Amino acid sequence: xxxxxxxxxxxxxFVMVAIGYxxxxxxxxxxxxxxxxxxMPWWLSGISHHxxxxxxxxxxxxxxEAYRLGLTVYVWWSLTIGVGVGIGAFLWAGAWNRLRAKHxxxxxxxxxxxxxNVPAQQLMAWAGAALKVVDIAAKWVAVALLLxxxxxxxxxxxILLVGVVxxxxxxxxxxxxxxxxxxxxxxxxxxxxxAMFIAVAAHFGGIDFMWEIWDRLPESHSDPLSxxxxxxFFMALFLIKTLEYNGGMWNLAQxxxxxxxGAAAKxxxxxxxxxxxxxxxxxxxxxxxxxLIVPGMEANAEQAYVEMGKAMLPAGMVGLVLAGFFSHxxxxxxxxxxxxxxxxxxxxxxxxxxxxxxxxxxxxxxxxRITTFAFIGLSMTIALTADTKGFVLKVVxxxxxxxxGPIAIPLMLGLLPWFxxxxxxxxxxxVIGGLATWAYLYVEQQNKTEWVTQxxxxxxxxVVSLVLYLVVGLLKPEPSADRDALVGSLQRDDPxxxxxxxxxx
Numbered sequence: 001x002x003x004x005x006x007x008x009x010x011x012x013x014f015v016m017v018a019i020g021y022x023x024x025x026x027x028x029x030x031x032x033x034x035x036x037x038x039x040m041p042w043w044l045s046g047i048s049h050h051x052x053x054x055x056x057x058x059x060x061x062x063x064x065e066a067y068r069l070g071l072t073v074y075v076w077w078s079l080t081i082g083v084g085v086g087i088g089a090f091l092w093a094g095a096w097n098r099l100r101a102k103h104x105x106x107x108x109x110x111x112x113x114x115x116x117n118v119p120a121q122q123l124m125a126w127a128g129a130a131l132k133v134v135d136i137a138a139k140w141v142a143v144a145l146l147l148x149x150x151x152x153x154x155x156x157x158x159i160l161l162v163g164v165v166x167x168x169x170x171x172x173x174x175x176x177x178x179x180x181x182x183x184x185x186x187x188x189x190x191x192x193x194x195a196m197f198i199a200v201a202a203h204f205g206g207i208d209f210m211w212e213i214w215d216r217l218p219e220s221h222s223d224p225l226s227x228x229x230x231x232x233f234f235m236a237l238f239l240i241k242t243l244e245y246n247g248g249m250w251n252l253a254q255x256x257x258x259x260x261x262g263a264a265a266k267x268x269x270x271x272x273x274x275x276x277x278x279x280x281x282x283x284x285x286x287x288x289x290x291x292l293i294v295p296g297m298e299a300n301a302e303q304a305y306v307e308m309g310k311a312m313l314p315a316g317m318v319g320l321v322l323a324g325f326f327s328h329x330x331x332x333x334x335x336x337x338x339x340x341x342x343x344x345x346x347x348x349x350x351x352x353x354x355x356x357x358x359x360x361x362x363x364x365x366x367x368x369r370i371t372t373f374a375f376i377g378l379s380m381t382i383a384l385t386a387d388t389k390g391f392v393l394k395v396v397x398x399x400x401x402x403x404x405g406p407i408a409i410p411l412m413l414g415l416l417p418w419f420x421x422x423x424x425x426x427x428x429x430x431v432i433g434g435l436a437t438w439a440y441l442y443v444e445q446q447n448k449t450e451w452v453t454q455x456x457x458x459x460x461x462x463v464v465s466l467v468l469y470l471v472v473g474l475l476k477p478e479p480s481a482d483r484d485a486l487v488g489s490l491q492r493d494d495p496x497x498x499x500x501x502x503x504x505x
Contacts, residue, residue, distance in 0.1 A: 004319065005319030006319065007319070008319030008323060009319045009323055012188065012323040013165045015184060016165055016166075016184070017165060017168050038097075038100055038101060038257070038258060038259070038260055039258075039260065040179055040255075040258040040259055040260075041259075041260075041264075042259050042260070042264035042265070042267040042268045042271070043267075043268070043271060044179055044180075044183060045179070045255045045256065045258055045259045045264070045265070045268035046255075046267065046268035046269070046270075046271030046272045046275075047182060047183055047186050047271070047272075047275070048179040048182040048183070048255050049085075049252055049255040049256070049268055049269070049271075049272040050186070050271070050272040050275040050276060050279075051182040051183075051185055051186050051189075052182060052251055052252060052255065052336075053081065053245055053249070053252065053272075053276070058280075058283065059142075059146060059305050059306075060142040060145055060146060060302050060305075061142065061302065062077060062287075063287045063290075063301070063302070063304060063305040064301035064302045064304065065301075066284055066287035066288055066290070067287060067290050067291055067297065067298070067301040067304040067305075068227075068298060068301050069220070069221065069226050069227045069229070070217060070218070070220065070221025070222060070223070070226070070288055071221060071222055071223065071224060071288065072223060072224060072225050072226045072227065072229050073229075073284065073287075074280060074281065074284050075224045075225060075234065076225065076229050076233065076234050076237050077237075077241075077280075078276055078277070078280035078281075078284075079277070080234070080237055080238040080241040080242070081241045081245050081276045082273050082274075082275075082276030082277035083238070083242075083273070083277075084238065084241045084242030084243075084245055084246065085242075085245050085246060085269055085272050085273040085276060086269070086270065086273035087242060087246075088242060088245070088246030088247075088269055089266050089269030089270045089273060090266070091246070091416065092246040092247055092256075092269075092412065092415060092416075093246070093256045093262070093265040093266045093268065093269040094256075094262030094263065094265050094266050094490075094491075094492075094493070095262070095415045095416075095490040095491070096108070096247055096253045096256035096257050096265065096415075097256050097257055097259055097261060097262045097264070097265040098262050098489065098490045098492075098493065099111050099257065099490065100257040100258075101261070101262070101493075101494075102489050102490075102494070103486070103489070105257070106342055106346055107250075107339070107342035107343050107345075107346040107347055108247060108250045108253040108254065108257070108339065108342075108343070108411070109121055109124060109125050109128075109250070109343050109346075109347045109411070110346050110347055111414075111486070112124060112347075112410075112411065112414070113347075114482065114483075114486055115414045115483060115486060115487070116410065116414065116423060116424035116427045116428075117423075117424040118351065119424065119428065120410065120424045120427040120428050120431075121347060122347070122348070122351060123428060123431050123432070124407055124410065124411060124427075124431060125343050125347045125348050126348070127403075127406075127407055127431065127435060128250065128343070128407045129340055129343060129344065129348070131403055131404070131407065132250075132336055132340055132375075133340075133375065133378055133379050133382060134379075134382060135336075136333050136336055136337075136375075136376075136379035137379045137380075137382035137383040138383075139333055140159045140162065140163055140333075140379065140380055140383035141155070141159070141383050143158065143159075143162050144156070144157075144158030144159045144162070144383070145158075145302065145303075146305075146306060147161075147162070149303050149306030149307070149310075156384050159380055159383050159384055160380070160384075163333075163376060163379075163380040163383075166333050166334055166337075166376060167337075167372075167373060167376045167377070171369045171372050171373050179255075179258070188323050192323065193279070193282050193283050194282065195313065196283075196286045196308075196309065196312075196313070197282050197283075197285060197286060199286075199312040199313055200285065200286040200289050200293070200308075200312065203293060203312060204289070209285075209289060210285055213288065213289050213292060216292055217288070217291060217292070221288065221291075228453060228454040228455070229454070229455075230453075230455045232455040232456075232459055233454060233455035233458060233459065235459070236405075236455065236458050236459030236462055236463075237458060239405070239462060239466075240404055240405050240408075240458070240462055243404070243405065243408040243409065243412045244404050244408060246269075246412065247408075247411065247412060247415075248404055248405075248407065248408025248411060248412055249404070249408075250336075250339040250340075250342075250343065251336050251338065251339040253339075254338065254339050254342070255268060256268060256269065261493050262492070262493045263493060286305070286308065287304075287305060290304045290305065290308050291304075293308050293311065293312070294307045294308050294311065333376065333379070336375075337372045337375050337376050338372060340371070340372075340375045341368050341369075341371040341372040341375060342368070344371045344375075345364065345367055345368050345371055349367075349371075403434075403435060403438050403461065405434060405461055405462030405465055405466070406430065406431050406433070406434025406435050406437075406438070406461050406462070406464075406465035407431060407434075407435075409430055409431075409434070409462075409465050409466055409469050410426075410427035410430050410431060410469060413469065414427070414487075415487070415490060416487070417487050417488065417491060419473065420479075420483055420484055420487045420488075421473065421477040421478065421479045422469065422470075422472075422473030422477065422478070423473070423476075423477070423478025423479075423480070423483070424478065425472055425476050425478060426468065426469050426470075426472035426473035426476065426478075427469065429468045429469070429472045430465045430466070430468045430469035430472070431465065433464050433465060433468045434461040434462065434464050434465025434468070435461065437460055437461045437464045437465075438457070438460075438461040441456060441457045441460055441461070442457065445457055
């Protein structure tokens with residue numbers, strides 16, 4: 001990287017911190033910090049939802065799979081998310097918003113104590129928080145590997161550099177800072193992605209490369225599903241991503257909660273869905289073409305995108321692409337930190353420290369900032385002590401994808417009216433059964449058991465969790481007038497819910 005590239009990266013970091021400082025003035029209480037007070041325009045909510053859904057992992061682990069296997073990574077990753085979020089626009093987006101508007105909920109898990117009971121809520125809170133810490137550690141490693149590849153910066157120094165900047169604006173500005181930096185990062189990512197796409201098109205002599213490269217790549221690279229990514233894997237991941245990206249990944253539920261109304265949240269989801277279906281194609285085509293530009297990197301495919309960028313982009317553009325990588329990771333981490341802070345502050349601490357429920361508004365806001373700082377610091381510590389080789393893909397697929405289903409099923413299905421008779425017994429059995437299945441399979445995978453494939457370790461915990469939720473709920477229904485009233489209230493906006501225009505006024 002040259003001087004101009006470093007100026008671009010440094011300017012990016014400065015802008016992110018400045019946005020955090022500016023957003024601090026908009027934060028008056030924890031409702032502002034966690035849900036933007038329900039005043040976020042639907043289009044900003046939708047862009048923020050999209051940006052918060054992926055990180056530099058795409059340019060490390062997923063780019064490596066695109067290099068080795070081709071088209072399949074778009075099919076089982078981006079396509080599943082785009083279609084799943086589109087479905088969720090009609091099922092979940094409005095319900096999340098109405099939890100805030102009608103019930104004053106500030107954390108996605110806050111409603112679980114009423115929907116099920118406190119033990120069910122705490123089980124999901126602790127399991128999900130532990131999962132998120134490791135997940136974000138993988139994101140730090142991914143972006144640090146990219147910084148090392150482009151600029152030769154030590155991985156540990158890269159983790160500290162990106163982590164500290166993210167920590168500053170997340171702690172200062174809450175969800176407003178997250179959303180505004182998401183929008184800025186969306187612009188930067190757009191410029192960086194288009195720059196790389198144009199560079200690759202120019203290398204091959206025009207836009208025709210999009211369909212001509214497949215004749216020069218191995219035949220299997222055009223297969224929708226290939227390698228370890230089977231039909232079973234695809235079906236399991238589709239259900240997982242539908243749950244995860246509609247609120248099972250807690251930070252994405254916040255984006256819907258921050259919109260002015262349920263109808264606005266639905267529009268946010270549809271915008272995010274469209275972006276998921278279209279934009280990753282711009283990002284993936286250079287990755288699919290990479291074997292023709294930087295061949296022979298199968299053994300070190302995680303660095304393929306880096307090598308291609310260094311070979312093809314002029315001074316300044318390398319820095320812009322690297323800033324785009326940062327934007328992915330910082331968007332996801334800051335939003336995760338905010339929602340984990342909400343869960344800790346609203347759902348976990350009050351059960352451990354009774355005084356937390358009696359804190360003043362300023363004290364609650366201070367506590368939220370402290371927990372945000374602690375979460376980011378802990379995830380950075382894990383990343384700094386991890387063995388980075390293969391860490392990213394292992395965490396994202398073998399851990400996060402495999403355990404997200406058991407944690408998300410009671411959370412997400414509990415919002416829908418068809419499951420209103422299912423109570424805490426089924427919810428607890430679902431989470432414990434699914435996580436126990438994953439733990440057993442993970443041990444077997446480490447022991448090199450042949451039948452424990454990637455498809456099995458991703459799909460089995462999800463199936464066990466779903467079956468337990470439905471079967472236990474059917475055999476032991478736990479109807480409640482209060483639960484019926486809660487779920488019923490989430491199905492439509494009240495007539496007096498203000499519009500986007502009224503909110504802006």
